[in-house]
Amino acid sequence: MTTISYPNLxxxxxTTVLDNGLHIYCVPRERGAKTFAMLAVNFGSVDCRFTLxxxxxxxxxxxxxxxxxxxxxxxxxNALQKFTALGAQPNAFTSHTMTAYHVTxxxxxxxxxxxxxxxxxxxxxxxxxxxxxxxxxxxEIGMLDDTPSWQAYVGVLEGLYAVHPVHISVAxxxxxxxxxxxQMLGVCxxxxxxxxxxxLIVCGQYDFDRVVEMAERITPKQSARxxxxxxxxEPEQAALPYIERRMAVSRPMFILGCKDTVPEQPYARQLVxxxxxxxxxxxxxxxxxxxxxxxxxxxxxxxxxFTFPDGACAMFSGESRDPQAVxxxxxxxxxxIAGGGLEDAVFTRMKKAAYGKYIRRTSDPAEVCxxxxxxxxxxxxxxxxxxxxGSVTKEDxxxxxxxxxxxxxxxxxxxxxxxxxxx
Amino acid sequence: MYHTTKMSLKDGIGLxxxxxxxSKTSCLSAMLAxxxxxxxxxxxxxxxxxxxxxxxxxxxxxxxxxQLDNLYGARLEPVVRKRGEAQLVGFVADVxxxxxxxxxxxxxxxxxxxxLSALLLKPDSFDAETVSREAEQLCARIASLPDDKRSWAVxxxxxxxxxxxAYSAVELGDIDxxxxxxxxxxxxxxxxxxxxxxxxxxxxxSLPAETVAQQLRxxxxxxxxxxxxxxxxxxxxCAPQGTQLREVTEEEPVAQGKLAIGLRTGITAFDDDYPAxxxxxxxxxxxxxxRLFRTVREQxxxxxxxxxxxxxxxxxxxVSSGIENASExxxxxxxxxxxxxxxxxxxxxEVEAARRSVTASLRAMQDSPLSLENFYQTQAAAGLTExxxxxxxxxxxxxxxxxxxxxxxxxxxxxxxxxxxxx
Numbered sequence: 001m002t003t004i005s006y007p008n009l010x011x012x013x014x015t016t017v018l019d020n021g022l023h024i025y026c027v028p029r030e031r032g033a034k035t036f037a038m039l040a041v042n043f044g045s046v047d048c049r050f051t052l053x054x055x056x057x058x059x060x061x062x063x064x065x066x067x068x069x070x071x072x073x074x075x076x077x078n079a080l081q082k083f084t085a086l087g088a089q090p091n092a093f094t095s096h097t098m099t100a101y102h103v104t105x106x107x108x109x110x111x112x113x114x115x116x117x118x119x120x121x122x123x124x125x126x127x128x129x130x131x132x133x134x135x136x137x138x139x140e141i142g143m144l145d146d147t148p149s150w151q152a153y154v155g156v157l158e159g160l161y162a163v164h165p166v167h168i169s170v171a172x173x174x175x176x177x178x179x180x181x182x183q184m185l186g187v188c189x190x191x192x193x194x195x196x197x198x199x200l201i202v203c204g205q206y207d208f209d210r211v212v213e214m215a216e217r218i219t220p221k222q223s224a225r226x227x228x229x230x231x232x233x234e235p236e237q238a239a240l241p242y243i244e245r246r247m248a249v250s251r252p253m254f255i256l257g258c259k260d261t262v263p264e265q266p267y268a269r270q271l272v273x274x275x276x277x278x279x280x281x282x283x284x285x286x287x288x289x290x291x292x293x294x295x296x297x298x299x300x301x302x303x304x305x306f307t308f309p310d311g312a313c314a315m316f317s318g319e320s321r322d323p324q325a326v327x328x329x330x331x332x333x334x335x336x337i338a339g340g341g342l343e344d345a346v347f348t349r350m351k352k353a354a355y356g357k358y359i360r361r362t363s364d365p366a367e368v369c370x371x372x373x374x375x376x377x378x379x380x381x382x383x384x385x386x387x388x389x390g391s392v393t394k395e396d397x398x399x400x401x402x403x404x405x406x407x408x409x410x411x412x413x414x415x416x417x418x419x420x421x422x423x
Numbered sequence: 424m425y426h427t428t429k430m431s432l433k434d435g436i437g438l439x440x441x442x443x444x445x446s447k448t449s450c451l452s453a454m455l456a457x458x459x460x461x462x463x464x465x466x467x468x469x470x471x472x473x474x475x476x477x478x479x480x481x482x483x484x485x486x487x488x489x490q491l492d493n494l495y496g497a498r499l500e501p502v503v504r505k506r507g508e509a510q511l512v513g514f515v516a517d518v519x520x521x522x523x524x525x526x527x528x529x530x531x532x533x534x535x536x537x538x539l540s541a542l543l544l545k546p547d548s549f550d551a552e553t554v555s556r557e558a559e560q561l562c563a564r565i566a567s568l569p570d571d572k573r574s575w576a577v578x579x580x581x582x583x584x585x586x587x588x589a590y591s592a593v594e595l596g597d598i599d600x601x602x603x604x605x606x607x608x609x610x611x612x613x614x615x616x617x618x619x620x621x622x623x624x625x626x627x628x629s630l631p632a633e634t635v636a637q638q639l640r641x642x643x644x645x646x647x648x649x650x651x652x653x654x655x656x657x658x659x660x661c662a663p664q665g666t667q668l669r670e671v672t673e674e675e676p677v678a679q680g681k682l683a684i685g686l687r688t689g690i691t692a693f694d695d696d697y698p699a700x701x702x703x704x705x706x707x708x709x710x711x712x713x714r715l716f717r718t719v720r721e722q723x724x725x726x727x728x729x730x731x732x733x734x735x736x737x738x739x740x741x742v743s744s745g746i747e748n749a750s751e752x753x754x755x756x757x758x759x760x761x762x763x764x765x766x767x768x769x770x771x772x773e774v775e776a777a778r779r780s781v782t783a784s785l786r787a788m789q790d791s792p793l794s795l796e797n798f799y800q801t802q803a804a805a806g807l808t809e810x811x812x813x814x815x816x817x818x819x820x821x822x823x824x825x826x827x828x829x830x831x832x833x834x835x836x837x838x839x840x841x842x843x844x845x846x
Binding site: 008009010029031032033034078080081083084085086087088089090104105106107132133134135136137139140142143145146147148248249250251282283284286288289292293295298299319349350352353354355356357359360362363364365418 | 443444445446447448483484485488489491492493494495496497517518519520522523556559560563564566567569570571572573675676677678679710711712717720721724725726727728745746747776778779780782783784786787788789790791843
């Protein structure tokens with residue numbers, strides 16, 4: 001066991017790697033009420049083109065998410081019911097970059113851990129249970145189809161990326177999940193669910209040796225070879241400058257995406273990118289104040305940043321009566337900052353706020369596990385943020401914004417109301 | 424590991440303190456409780472948004488935002504809530520714990536409390552531009568309530584079911600009324616609210632209750648002496664209206680239909696049977712081992728979600744599910760069928776699973792200052808003094824017979840279907 005301490009953050013991580021390659025990270029919280037455990041798989045919706053044992057695969061959109069649903073099914077029942085019978089709260093999510101299974105409990109932690117380790121590493125797919133899931137996921141996709149913010153998010157990624165599979169919706173479509181069968185699910189499980197491609201993360205109250213002993217006993221003794229992924233050759237500039245969709249919204253919703261370079265250190269880039277987006281139009285920035293005062297943006301406005309394998313982008317989302325005017329203002333502000341216009345006071349204030357935001361996130365065991373899953377798949381630790389914010393310079397920020405403000409880097413998606421004058 | 428203290432700072436100002444060393448943040452909130460049916464509802468809803476930009480000490484929106492960022496990205500958000508037939512308006516703040524600030528920063532809690540009091544109690548006169556801008560923003564929020572179809576279907580269902588009750592009112596106000604508010608009217612309304620509405624404060628964090636009370640007493644000194652306080656009423660809930668189910672269908676241009684079934688339970692947090700109702704809700708549609716999840720989703724594959732929730736101050740329950748239009752009769756029949764089955768008797772096993780699940784969720788709230796804030800502010804608004812631990816203790820004594828009895832009190836009243844008319 002290795003323990004890494006972060007005295008300034010009042011936290012530490014205990015970690016080890018099993019012989020089968022499984023990484024284990026545990027963060028003790030002696031005084032908390034709940035314990036949160038997550039088994040994260042380094043397999044997300046972007047991993048749809050891969051080579052396994054010499055065969056090239058191009059799997060159907062939505063299969064990582066479909067697999068997530070199906071893993072809960074076990075030969076002797078459903079893992080969801082087993083967790084809830086213990087009083088635990090299980091759940092899972094699939095993102096562009098990972099699939100994660102997790103459980104929150106306030107007692108019987110080891111019983112929960114056993115269920116978690118077992119069901120994620122034991123595939124059980126039948127024609128019947130796969131067919132049944134298409135009805136459930138079909139309704140989940142139907143719900144997403146009706147969710148304007150999700151459609152805006154899918155739209156902006158389509159606008160930015162021509163080749164990279166990040167432009168495909170995580171859950172796929174009703175059509176794309178139709179051909180999924182047990183054999184295809186089996187290929188994906190074999191390609192990506194080996195212990196070496198997994199991370200077990202626990203935050204709360206536990207005995208480290210017992211966690212390790214259980215993981216050794218329950219997970220497969222050896223890892224298969226992990227599939228080689230291919231994201232294609234993505235052009236530098238945005239694919240489309242503008243996308244518009246009409247939906248049942250009361251007023252236009254928008255996301256302006258700004259394409260960034262492929263990060264060498266994705267963890268640090270994520271933090272620097274978020275901070276740079278805040279410096280452009282965070283809540284206490286001069287631009288935010290002006291746009292809010294003019295009634296062009298409201299409290300829904302949010303600057304954000306997104307890193308994923310082989311890519312990164314900034315996103316500015318919100319609702320506005322005039323998204324084009326917001327775009328013009330954001331782009332002008334980015335050019336102003338790129339030309340040296342970032343005030344020291346703004347940079348210092350935003351940095352302090354970003355540090356506080358990360359302290360707040362590490363307060364919640366569930367967030368700690370999620371942050372650690374994201375960090376560990378790019379070779380970092382979730383508590384490295386203090387060091388990154390400690391060393392980031394104004395020039396680092398300006399460099400990002402300069403990249404976003406270069407020609408052809410932005411794409412705007414607008415979800416417009418169906419009827420004119422509906423606002 | 425944590426300690427709850429309830430006290431009165433002076434007449435009409437209550438304070439609940441949860442002292443805990445677990446969290447890395449602290450939370451502070453101030454809520455004024457008003458009757459939901461009162462004439463000034465729209466003005467009350469607008470108040471916190473205008474107050475946030477009208478402070479004498481921090482004039483303008485950006486001054487507040489900059490101060491918050493200097494407090495390490497503290498958040499101080501205007502809040503408007505509906506709790507039973509009360510409208511709560513005020514502010515919720517959270518800030519990182521003192522121990523993570525740099526040396527020589529001064530107290531982050533004191534800074535936050537001081538800012539809160541400056542916004543709530545020491546406004547400058549309201550200027551026309553701020554009032555009209557915030558009114559427009561609020562109107563946009565009210566107009567966008569239908570954008571989220573899942574919650575909109577439940578809201579519409581309650582509006583039909585409780586058409587004759589204050590409960591049907593929109594806590595954010597009505598668009599026409601909000602638009603018509605002048606700065607003078609709003610200022611007069613502010614003075615009347617501040618003179619008559621009970622004020623509840625909540626703190627959760629590492630500081631001892633006496634220290635918090637002392638600082639808040641000072642921060643709230645600007646509150647005028649009050650003679651007459653008006654408390655919201657939580658009357659006995661309305662009886663079911665006959666045996667005929669009310670049926671309402673409305674259309675929206677979306678892909679997926681949303682079914683919402685409203686039930687009268689007549690059991691509120693004031694009743695001895697309340698813990699049994701909590702467990703009935705969990706068994707019926709509150710967890711992934713509930714009847715609705717297992718039948719409507721897992722067996723019949725009709726939906727992604729089918730769940731139930733109660734309003735603990737109103738004695739009503741809503742079942743909601745997102746389905747294909749064509750599945751409506753089948754889903755509705757199954758939901759009502761499951762209710763009838765439970766009224767014939769629930770099993771000891773399902774009650775035990777529900778008890779473990781509910782107990783775990785309530786215990787897990789102890790790790791989340793914002794969840795505790797919501798719980799204790801709702802308790803305080805209704806004059807309920809039960810702590811989280813006391814509620815957990817009551818839940819331990821509920822029997823399967825108690826749950827069956829609670830199930831029998833749940834009478835279906837309104838079936839609302841938001842029909843998808845194609846996106």
